[in-house]
Amino acid sequence: MVFTACKKNSSDEPTTPVNNNKGIQLATDAKFGSVLTDKDGKTLYFFSSDAAGIPTCTGGCETTWPLYYSADASTDLNLNKAEVGEVTRADGRKQSTYRGYPLYYFAGDAAKGDVKGDGVGGIWFVAKPDYSLMLANAQLVGKVNGTSTNFTNTYAVGDGKTIYLTDNKGRTLYAFAPDKNGLNTYTKGATQEGIWPVYESEVLNVPSAVAKTDVGVITVATISKKQLTYKGWPLYYYVPDINRGDNQGFLVGKTPGSVWPVLQLNATVAPAQ
Incomplete structure (x- = not known):
């Protein structure tokens, strides 16, 4: 009997896939x-x-x-x-x-x-x-009598970072203290919305530190817009927060944080209607 050896075809050899991906x-x-x-x-x-x-x-x-x-x-x-x-x-x-x-x-x-x-x-x-909300871990800063002043998460003058909600591009979000759970009591019409626009978004995804069940959407009938809520609090922007990361809206009102607080991660649930 005669045996002949066959050379394995190079095309039968396993190949490593080429990764042509670039960038993100x-x-x-x-x-x-x-x-x-x-x-x-x-x-x-x-x-x-x-x-x-x-x-x-x-x-x-x-x-x-x-x-x-x-x-x-x-x-x-x-x-x-x-x-x-x-x-x-x-x-x-x-x-x-x-x-x-x-x-x-x-x-x-x-x-x-x-x-x-x-x-x-x-x-x-x-x-x-696809986050619809993000978290900031930042110093609260506002101008008092023309001087830039740091505030803590309890709105006392002092240094210390606060964890609060932003939109998906880092813009600070606020609550309106008189609002009720799932009820915007501030926006009476488009002209009033001017300085405190509602945050329009669907409930998409949120950082893992945020319970998705705490996020919702309401309809603001006076302006026919959807507004995102957190723990029942309707969410707003503050127009004078010109730069990404600005968070000076909490100073609006007689006492810092009493009328327009930043929406902190550990906020209490909004009161029932």
Whole structure:
């Protein structure tokens, strides 16, 4: 008997798929749904202390939360490219942003698809393209007699960060103290809405520190608009908050925070109608 050896055709050899992804990508997570990742599928994060769009994770913080930057335009056809940007940090390095939020990695994510950094400290969250609310962890600042003054979360003069709600681009949201649960008592018409516009949004997704069951939508009949609520409190903007991260509306009224408080994460439920 004669045996002949056959050389395996090179086309039969297993091949490693080529990753042609560039820039920010979208991935689907079983728990969080759509999340932002780098080109290799590694999860990206938002930092609540960066609500103003300025990177505040510096020094030792970067050991745990390395910054993410890519000069490449995203190749993901499902990503809204208009929301992608970049910021130059104080030390001159560039950092990619989404909706103005600087993007970071979490050092504890060892593998593609890990989301172990979500919820760390109550201020780090997976970066998602579809949050309807975000959280700021920031100093309350307002002008008193023309002087910029810091306030605590109890509206006393002093230093200390407050965790409060913003829209998905870092704009501060407020409650109107006379409102009732699910009832806007302020907006009588479009002209009155001028300085305190309602926050229009559907209930999409929220950071994991926010209970989605605490978020709702009401219809403001006087202006025929939908308004998002948190713990029953209708949510408003303050027009003089010109810059992202501004939160000076709490000073409107005789006593700071008595009429137009920022909507803090630990707010009590709005009173019944």
